[in-house]
Amino acid sequence: MHNTDRVSNLLGAAALAVTDRTRARVADAADVSPSAAAAVVVLSASPGLGVTELGRRIGLSQSATARMVDSLEGTGLARRAPGAGRLVQVTLTDRGRRTASKVLCARADAVAEVLSGFGGEEMAALEGLLGKLLARLYQGVQNADLLCRLCDRSSCVEGAVCPVGQAERDEAGV
Structure with missing residues (x-):
C-alpha cells in the first residue's frame, strides 16, 4: 500500500x-x-x-x-x-x-x-506512467491543444501514439 x-x-x-x-x-x-x-x-x-x-x-x-x-x-x-x-x-x-x-x-x-539521471528501464516506466497521467489530465482539461501548447509534437508521435491525442480520440469515440 x-x-x-x-x-x-x-x-x-x-x-x-x-x-x-x-x-x-x-x-x-x-x-x-x-x-x-x-x-x-x-x-x-x-x-x-x-x-x-x-x-x-x-x-x-x-x-x-x-x-x-x-x-x-x-x-x-x-x-x-x-x-x-x-x-x-x-x-x-x-x-x-x-x-x-x-x-x-x-x-x-x-x-x-x-x-x-534515469536509466533505460526507468525511462520506459516513466514514459508509461506519464502517458497514463496525461490521458487522465486530458479528462479534466478536455482540450488537447491547450494541454500540449508547448509540446514538440514531432517528438511525441515519432514511433508512438500521443497519449493526449489518443485520449481525445477515445473521448470522441473515434
Whole structure:
C-alpha cells in the first residue's frame, strides 16, 4: 500500500520544479512571456490560426490574445493577414519561427537535464506512467491543444501514439 499523500506531495513538488525550470529556460532563450512562448509554438505547428482559436489553444481570452498578438507583431515575431470572411489569420515571421525553435529547444533542454539521471528501464516506466497521467489530465482539461501548447509534437508521435491525442480520440469515440 502506497502513501497517497506522500506521492501527491512528491508529484506536486516535482511538477512545480520542472515548470519553474522550463519557464526560466524559455524566458531566457526567447525573451517573451510564457503566453507568447506558447503562442509562437502553437503558430509554428498551426500557421494561420485566427486570434480566437489561438487564444483557445493557449488558454487566453480573445481580448488578451489580441493584445498579445499586437505585442508579437510589434516585436516582429508575427503578423496578421486577412483570411476567409472576417477571419484574421496570424502567422509567424522568420524571426517568429526561429523563436519557436528556441522555445522548443529550451524546453527540451530543461526537461532533459531533469531526466538525465534515469536509466533505460526507468525511462520506459516513466514514459508509461506519464502517458497514463496525461490521458487522465486530458479528462479534466478536455482540450488537447491547450494541454500540449508547448509540446514538440514531432517528438511525441515519432514511433508512438500521443497519449493526449489518443485520449481525445477515445473521448470522441473515434
